[in-house]
Amino acid sequence: MIRHNHALKKLTWIDNRIPSDEQADLLIKSIIDNRAIKDIRLQNSFNQSDVNGCRALAALMTCGRPFDVLNFGGNGLSGIGEVAAALATNTQLEELWIHDNKLNDRDAELIAQALKQNTNLQRLDLDGNNITSAGFENIRTAIYDPSSLNAMESCNHTCWVDCVEENDPNYVGGNEDGMTPEQRRRRKLYELLSARHEEGSNARHLNTELGGGGIHYQ
Incomplete structure (x- = not known):
């Protein structure tokens, strides 16, 4: 039914x-074979048995x-x-919803590492997991790393991630929904340079990062 309903x-x-x-394998294969299906929401379907929801999601990805959209919320x-x-x-996926699961800080670390390699994902929903502020710190650094200009450039500017702000009230790194990647990148650069300006360290940082010795405040 699913396989042939184009x-x-x-x-x-x-x-x-x-x-x-x-x-689960039969269902996933039917979905994959029907190339018309682009939005898949399999929620609260893997959490009442020993079925491996992660394997099913990875197979789709x-x-x-x-x-x-791939929505695997509430699947344990x-x-x-x-x-x-x-x-x-860098799979061709725009939105990944994995909210209300049992993800922990180690999972958050793996996700953060993956985000640094991905330029296609536009939305990641992680609400309702077992990720602490330490786990979200890893994700925050993947999308906003103010340690240097090079670190900032290597961040993920494509993806909006929920829960970042509520787990870090001081976060100011351009994680706004609805922005283009270039708008996020510019916002992050602005926030970085503004913070350095407030502490009077822009010239010192830029001299180090750009390899020059002649940048001074007037």
Whole structure:
């Protein structure tokens, strides 16, 4: 039904328990085979059994197809190494919703590393997991690292990540929804240079970073 229904653009499968990995594999293969489906929402479907939701999500992310949305919220996901590895390959995915799962600080670290390699993902939803402020610090650094101009340039400017601000009230790094990557990059650069200006350290930092010795405040 799913495999051959090419009028189906969005698949919503919520609170419908998937009983086994074998059944999950069949569902995922049907979705992959139907190239019309671009928006997939499999929520609260893997969390009532031992079915490996991470494996199912990673299979979608590595199948070579572009997707607009993959929503795996409420599926009890943890140990997200396969998903993070897929994200690091710069898979053609615009939005990844993995809220209300069991992700922890180690998962956040893996996600942060993947974000540094990804320029396609535009939205990442992590609300309702077991990630502490330490985990979100890793993610914050992946999208806003004020340690140097080079570090800032190497950050992810494409993706908006929820929960960053609420876990770091002093965060000012351009993580606004609806911005273009270039707008985010400019905002982050502005915030970095403004903070340095406030502490009177712009000239010192720029001399070091640009390799010159002649930058002075007038």
